[in-house]
Amino acid sequence: MPLPFLNRTAELDRLRDGLAGDQPGLVCVYGRRRLGKSALLRELLTTLPGPYFVGDARSASEHRRALAEEIGRHLPGFAGPEYRDWDALLTQWWHQAPPRLPLLLDEFPLLVTSAPELPSLLQKHLDRQPRPVLLCGSSQSLMQGLVLDATAPLYGRARQILHLQPLELPWIRPALRLRTAAAAVEHWAVWGGVPRYWELATGYRSLFAAISGLALDPNAVLHHEPERLLRDDAQDPAAAATLLSLVGRGCHRLSEIAARIQRPATSLSRPLARLIDLGLLARDVPFGRSTRDTKRTRYRVADPFLAFWFRFVEPARSRLAAGQLDLVLAEVKRQWPQYLGQAFEQVVRDSVPRLTIAGRRWGPAVAWWGQTADGQPLEIDLVATSVQDHDQLLVGEVKLAATASELHAAAERLRALAPRCPELAGKQLHFAMFVLRGPAKEPAVTVVTAEQVVGRPPANTPRRKGRR
Secondary structure (H helix, E strand, C coil), X not given: CCCECCCCHHHHHHHHHHHHCCCCCEEEEECCCCCCHHHHHHHHHCCCCCCEEECCXXXXXXXXXXXXXXXXXXXXXXXXXXXXXXXXXXXXXXXXXXXXXXXXXXXXXXXXXXXXXHHXXXXXXXXXXXXXXXXXXXXXXXXXXXXXXXXXXXXXXXXXXEECCCCCHHHHHHHHCCCCHHHHHHHHHHHCCCHHHHHHHCCCCCHHHHHHHHHHCCCCCCCCHHHHHHHHHCCCHHHHHHHHHHHHCCCCCHHHHHHHHCCCHHHHHHHHHHHHHCCCEEEECCCCCCCCCHHHCEEEECCHHHHHHHHHHHHHHHHHHCCCHHHHHHHHHHHHHHHHHHHHHHHHXXXXXXXXXXXXXXXXXXEEEEECCCCCEEEEEEEEEECCCCCEEEEEEEEEXXXXXXXXXXXXXHHHHHHHCHHHCCCEEEEEEEEEECCCCCCCCEEEEHHHHHCCCCCCCCCCECCC
């Protein structure tokens, strides 16, 4: 079921400014698959029409022929000549097209694969006479290399460079017509902020039915999704998949990862950093510690769908291929509370900077783990610094579900243990409990409910029908 066009108003404004502002010029859009880049461009075309062409695996001559036909829909007669090279086609476009008519080239890296000279030719024409040209692509590494690399022909030419990100959590609720904030968190724990995954999931009666039909089934559309993502951007997809698999299955420290693959830890810095740059991995350090503290660093799979896939699908692929889908799904259900708890913790940490808690606004929230002043191990789900006063800290615990008595006991425990954390010593502490399902009040601490954590999308954001 196609979704309505969700959010992206800020992105549309940036694209319009780059293509139709006072000084129209080159605009670049990139981001991983399934985020809705093409849908964004189609939405743009409703108010800023122009030739829109999607590259594929054809030869350069076939690309030119097809692009000329698309341009001919806007410029009669353009498709008549045979363009023997890209320079001839671009020269004719610059000569014949109105100066403010935009040219949109989607999946630009595929065009460059068949015509490596294309970026240099675009540079030549843009330098001579700036025109509104938009380049879009799913391969983040190739697009970055074409636009952001200082040695690339198009470096420094773009008026706007838009790195498209996943949609924010509040949007999943109206997209999937979910009645509760708790249901939104559960779906987010699997699909994350990728609108195409949401669109696929709308055809199922329940979350677990969608998991079975979209991810577990060997013939499902998302069963091989990580392989496709890694082929787009990883120099060594197999090595990248190995690292993601280890982290997804519980190896969170560099020493653990190195030991499992029998490689020196120092040799993993670059491949791990690349996965972080792509938004597939995240690197966490305890509150108050430097990011250079490698001994305390933990890695986690940053994308929710990949986290789910490497936790449940990848280890069970042989059993799934053997037809044991029902057994694997039963295993997913057994382990679901633990997985959801970890996912909800990250959702809560991400929500803290946009909430007002205990009458204050807070900076980014991170966990703390280590030893107390008396040498006892301790973990705290989140700590954040007040935006107004850095001597005031928010200390929180995250619960999937709790009765009133359980919540009170957890709050008292948190108040007793937190002051023993060395990084919290001498600070004024504000305590909060974040609850997915449970009481909304507790005298000892502030309670933040799932409704507050999830929030709602802005009511005045325009939406229109269209594939996302």
